[in-house]
Amino acid sequence: xxxxxxxxxxxxxxxxxxxxxxxxxxxxxxxxxxxxxxxxxxxxxxxxxxxxxxxxxxxxxxxxxxxxxxxxxxxxxxxxxxxxxxxxxxxxxxxxxxxxxxxxxxxxxxxxxxxxxxxxxxxxxxxxxxxxxxxxxxxxxxxxxxxxxxxxxxxxxxxxxxxxxxxxxxxxxxxxxxxxxxxxxxxxxxxxxxxxxxxxxxxxxxxxxxxxxxxxxxxxxxxxxxxxxxxxxxxxxx
Amino acid sequence: xxxxxxxxxxxxxxxxxxxxxxxxxxxxxxxxxxxxxxxxxxxxxxxxxxxxxxxxxxxxxxxxxxxxxxxxxxxxxxxxxxxxxxxxxxxxxxxxxxxxxxxxxxxxxxxxxxx
Numbered sequence: 001x002x003x004x005x006x007x008x009x010x011x012x013x014x015x016x017x018x019x020x021x022x023x024x025x026x027x028x029x030x031x032x033x034x035x036x037x038x039x040x041x042x043x044x045x046x047x048x049x050x051x052x053x054x055x056x057x058x059x060x061x062x063x064x065x066x067x068x069x070x071x072x073x074x075x076x077x078x079x080x081x082x083x084x085x086x087x088x089x090x091x092x093x094x095x096x097x098x099x100x101x102x103x104x105x106x107x108x109x110x111x112x113x114x115x116x117x118x119x120x121x122x123x124x125x126x127x128x129x130x131x132x133x134x135x136x137x138x139x140x141x142x143x144x145x146x147x148x149x150x151x152x153x154x155x156x157x158x159x160x161x162x163x164x165x166x167x168x169x170x171x172x173x174x175x176x177x178x179x180x181x182x183x184x185x186x187x188x189x190x191x192x193x194x195x196x197x198x199x200x201x202x203x204x205x206x207x208x209x210x211x212x213x214x215x216x217x218x219x220x221x222x223x224x225x226x227x228x229x230x231x232x233x234x235x236x237x238x
Numbered sequence: 239x240x241x242x243x244x245x246x247x248x249x250x251x252x253x254x255x256x257x258x259x260x261x262x263x264x265x266x267x268x269x270x271x272x273x274x275x276x277x278x279x280x281x282x283x284x285x286x287x288x289x290x291x292x293x294x295x296x297x298x299x300x301x302x303x304x305x306x307x308x309x310x311x312x313x314x315x316x317x318x319x320x321x322x323x324x325x326x327x328x329x330x331x332x333x334x335x336x337x338x339x340x341x342x343x344x345x346x347x348x349x350x351x352x353x
Contacts, residue, residue, distance in 0.1 A: 193334030
């Protein structure tokens with residue numbers, strides 16, 4: 001028995017299993033023509049309200065559905081179902097993020113991608129762990145609310161780096177929270193230069209139109225690999 | 239914290255790879271870790287100690303090489319180091335650098351195996 005270890009070079013992605021499932025999902029979604037959007041944010045930043053509003057407005061003209069991840073309850077699924085869109089809960093138990101396999105399993109026997117124009121995946125409220133897991137989505141949104149502070153992107157740079165666009169939520173509370181929109185935009189741009197930013201209030205509907213127009217245009221433009229090196233730039237027509 | 243599930247994956251990947259390389263006892267796993275991988279080195283190192291218990295890698299060491307973040311500067315037309323992930327601008331000319339070239343790594347790059 002040799003006492004000296006031999007050094008073997010390998011190159012293995014730790015998350016290759018997840019990445020392979022995500023890649024297969026993405027191919028499947030593309031073949032089916034469904035555009036898949038995931039949402040990440042900290043707990044309480046308004047993902048569910050924003051998604052409920054999005055689903056409600058989109059379902060008038062498109063076929064939409066949503067998967068929602070939560071640690072323990074199906075409260076969010078019930079809230080989202082009020083939009084009239086089909087919604088399915090993924091209860092993750094103690095797992096703090098969604099993985100590609102959970103998405104695959106949730107879709108299995110529930111909805112065929114061919115039946116949909118848009119599929120939304122609401123991740124567990126967490127700004128750290130979801131950043132490592134590709135879900136096969138086309139677009140990843142990172143949301144933060146006006147009550148959370150303008151420097152959220154500086155505190156959680158990794159998640160902003162894996163996201164494609166940012167959404168600032170609860171803008172109806174801007175004045176009360178003394179929210180400095182310009183500072184928030186600067187924080188996003190410092191971490192992820194060129195990233196498109198939407199500001200919206202799910203309560204008043206402010207800003208939702210611009211977001212939905214962007215979403216529709218993304219669906220019809222050519223799709224790129226989600227984990228693109230660069231973020232998605234600001235839409236041209238302001 | 240998802241470091242434990244990551245650590246368990248490292249054990250799986252290393253055991254699988256060692257098998258493919260003709261077997262033996264893995265005494266060290268070399269890992270490349272980028273600051274934008276979403277994984278914290280200290281948390282991963284402690285999680286690995288738990289993950290290796292009762293596995294074929296029970297006395298295996300985890301050696302983490304931290305990779306610096308680099309991005310492409312469109313003005314310099316070159317890859318540039320990033321001093322802080324909170325300020326993705328070129329250290330030479332100050333141009334914003336949206337395109338990350340390195341810093342998202344989370345991969346096993348080498349194994350030390352005793353036969």
